[in-house]
Amino acid sequence: MSLFKIQCWLFILLTGTTLTSHTWIPQYEQNGSELLTSHWQYKVLGNSQVDLTSTGFTLFSNNATTITSIYQNIPEVTPGTILLLSADVKCNDVIAGEKPWNQARLLLLQADEKKERWDLSTVIVSLTGTHDWKNYQGIFTVSPATQSIRIIAQLSQATGSLQVNNIKLYSIRETRMFTMTRNITLSAWGVFFLLLTGSWLFNNKHSIFMRLLLVCAFISIIAGTTFPGDTKNQVSDEVKTHFHTQSESLKATILWDLSKIWHFCSFLLLGLIIALMMTQEPLSRVIFIVFSLGAGTELAQLYIEGRTPLVADFFIDAIGGIIGIILINIFYIRHNSDKPSY
Structure with a gap:
């Protein structure tokens, strides 16, 4: 069996096992008692109203x-505790009101010694309009500096009604099966990525x-994939802050998520290099490498903390790689056509 066929079968196998294991193996299990009590406090002004019931408010x-x-x-x-709300x-x-946060919201807010940490992930759900009953969940890790936590439901400069029932908060931990599966899955994808590029x-x-x-x-793509969600956001925010302090005109030109720009450029470079190194190979094989690497890095994010695979991100990666392949092929065709014929 050729190397290309082995790569195809491995990609199909890894895709199937990754999706199946993530669907059927539970990630968390409860690791403590209920943290919420019936002692709620509320703030109302004017004709606003808060009604407490036996199941919620x-x-x-x-x-x-x-x-x-x-x-x-x-x-x-305790810092480092994982909470499920x-x-x-x-x-x-x-x-909704004028600001993006002027909606009906349920959130978990952490605070350190000096201030409330709105920069950390906080919102469980933020709604406008009319929505029927639906269960929402959010998972949060208590930061090292956190000294207090507050669970809040609010109509933040928004009108209407918000109903919340069966609200629960307790600590959780990863199941052993999920931890083992994650390690095996990420290692398997790593071997597959090396197999894709290693031969060249x-x-x-x-x-x-x-x-x-x-x-x-390759390192650029893998680094962008394996960064935990908080680290990725922190790096992106620091880069944006640096750009904003350098130039107001540059600030206005940054319209997209910097991480997506990073991945697009990384796959563009990958497409250029792979196409240049595989000029004697069928075009379908070159495209397979780009597509399978893009899909694989997205699927691997199912097992990376704070990351979510997105179909849109796969297309961004694929488009970057395809543009790189097209540029090399155009150059290669023109280069050959410029040679004198005898």
Whole structure:
């Protein structure tokens, strides 16, 4: 069996096992008792109203200039603890305010010694309009500096009603089966990626410079894939801050997620290099390498903390790689056509 056929079968096998294992193997199990009590506090102004029931609470507001909220402070939780907050939520005729956060929201807010940490992931659900009952869940890791946690449901300068039932908060931990499956799956994808590019990386027919470029493109793609969600966001925010302080005109030109630009450029470079190194190979094989690497890096994110695979991201990667392949093929065709014929 040829190497190309082995790569195809491995890709199909890994895709199937990754999706199946992630669907059927539970990631978390409860690791503590319920942290919420019936002792809720609330803040209302004017005609706003908060009604407590045996199963939850309802918020009403007809004033778009005030915040109607109900909250509960949680006793000190050990840093590093993973918390699961879940609730059944329904809203009716919610009209949003001017700001993006002026909606019907349920959130978990961490605070350190100095301030509330709005930069951390906080929102379970944010709704406008009318939505029937649906269960929402959010998973949060308590940061090292966190000293207090507050669970909040609010109509933040928005009108309408918000109903919350069966709200629960408890600590969780990863199941052993999930941890083992994650390690095996990520290792398997790593071996597959090396198999895709390794045959060209260790081929002495290609120059050291070309192989070095291939390594750079490969490392760039893998690094962008394996960054945990918080790390990825922090790096992206720091880069944006640097750009914003350098130039206001540059600030206005950054319209897209920097991580997506990174991946597009990385796959563009990969497409250029692979196409240049495989000029004697069928075009279908070159495209397979780009597509399988793009799909594989997205699927691997199922097992990376804080990351979510997106079909749109796969297409961004694929388009970058295809453009690189097209550019090399155009150059190759023109180069050959410019040669004198005898």
